[in-house]
Amino acid sequence: MTSWxxxxxxxxxxxxxxxxxxxxxxxxxxxxxxxxxxxxxxxxCAEAGGACFVPHLKGHTSNKNQGLVRVSDGAHGLGHGFPPLSTGYISEGLKPRYNFKSYEEYVNLQLRKTLNPKLRSLWTSKDWRRKVDVFSSVFQNLMNEGLLKPSDKVLCIAARVGQEVLALKEIGVVNAIGVDLVPSPPLVVKGDMHRLPFKENSFDFEFSNAFDHALFPALFASEVERTLKPGGILVLHLALKQRPDKYSANELSKVDPILYLFKNFEVVLSKDVDAFGLDLEVVLRKPSTQVIDNIEAGRCPSSGSKSQILARAEPLIMEEPLKPWITLKQNAENIKYLPSLMDISKFHGFVYIDVGARSYGSSVGSWFVKKYPKQNQKFSIYAVEADDAFAADYSRRKNVKLLPFAAWVRNESLVFGANPENRAAEGDIGMGRIQSRSAIDNSNSMLSLPSVSKFKNVQGFDFSEWLIKTVSVDDFVVLKLDIEGTEFDLLPRMLETGAICLVDELFLECHYNRWQRTSSLRTSKFTRTYSECVSLFQALRNSGVLVHQWW
Incomplete structure (x- = not known):
């Protein structure tokens, strides 16, 4: 035996x-x-202006004003405060391409493209001129069609090194700027497509060929809607037939999700294009705001005493509150009610009308009956509520007359219910604005959404006509409007007919894309901005209407 x-x-x-x-x-x-x-x-990073995101680096300090995280070497991390990554995709026609674990992971993917030395060299050399020429042709066609004007203020979103911005300037649109994660002065400033660093209603025209790079498509749409002026044009270049590049965060296979995200925009144009791997051009127009002009044009007769009362009214909240559900409720304590400013005993009748009353305890009983200063006068009370779920409640109230209809601009059949994106939170009906049946039918046909069976049929009535027949100038009339955004339809009609001049005191809840309680997103239920609401209140007061910001 061998021994080892x-x-x-x-x-x-x-x-x-x-x-x-x-x-x-x-x-x-x-x-x-x-x-x-x-x-x-x-x-x-240094070569690109110090804009790289450096995750998990110690020694950073928070910059609350900009919503950014400042890293010790001067770099910035964008995207803090965004919603969970599981949100933001709305249909099978729009799918995420990657399972990002964090927003930082998404940003790093984008920067790997933007800061790639080979790509940057290509973008700034022979490929630069070719892309500028293609963009020039695109924008010139839009100008020929009257959709772009030399005087327009233009934003190009996710503009990389700014070929589209240069193209705009070369065809005479000098007031153009781009925005991207990495700045390229002087054509492109630093910013995130999900949180554009511009004020509301800043641009006449916006362009992007990088929708597929949006991690949160709904937030992208919200920011475009916020920064685009009423009546402004949005042009998107999309990839439907071709697979986007490896840096894309989402994949679009239908145009339906675009129409869904911009559901209140008008579709101006949709055509095939051949532009750097993108094959569809969609042109959308943000609704123009004629409401303010119409209200300013129709002033109510104003006496000297009424002018003095309007001057004594509580000031409007001019800056958008971050927590409107708290701020506007607290503001109720500052409201100077009309009966506290004048003697109302000279009027012959006293009327309170609650439009969008919901249940009796919602505002009729909990606020007007208990808290409104009536100077010992007996008021006739009308509750206008289209949702028949509250009818039984009012049948027990002998002091209130229920009008089970929807206050509207004409007498016609309507549908009433939550918008599709709100059904998950509010159920099949929920609180939603009234709409014409034709609008719902068109929406469903374009978006392949559930049928109008998800909505209730209600009868709309010409509220202005009813008001003129019901009250007179000798009556003291208090009106509360909480009609889920329909105020932008109803108030111009009231000005047109003169019905608004019969209202002595108006409590108006203006619905806009406000910040939500449970997330860092604005609501997608309403498209109006806070500045539009402030303009509406100012126009009403300038027209001689004592209006209060309600909640």
């Missing part, structure tokens, strides 16, 4: 020593390579 030689204790120590030294050597090589990689990466 046995290693001495000294030999075993040599083996262990060699193993330890080898481990240390390879660890040193690994650390050196890592250091070389980060040094090269940092150099690329």
């Amino acid at each position: 030689p046995q290693k001495s204790p000294g030999d075993r120590k040599v083996v262990i020593r060699r193993f330890i030294l080898s481990t240390i050597f390879f660890a040193f090589i690994f650390i050196a390579l890592q250091a070389l990689y980060f040094a090269k990466d940092k150099a690329s």
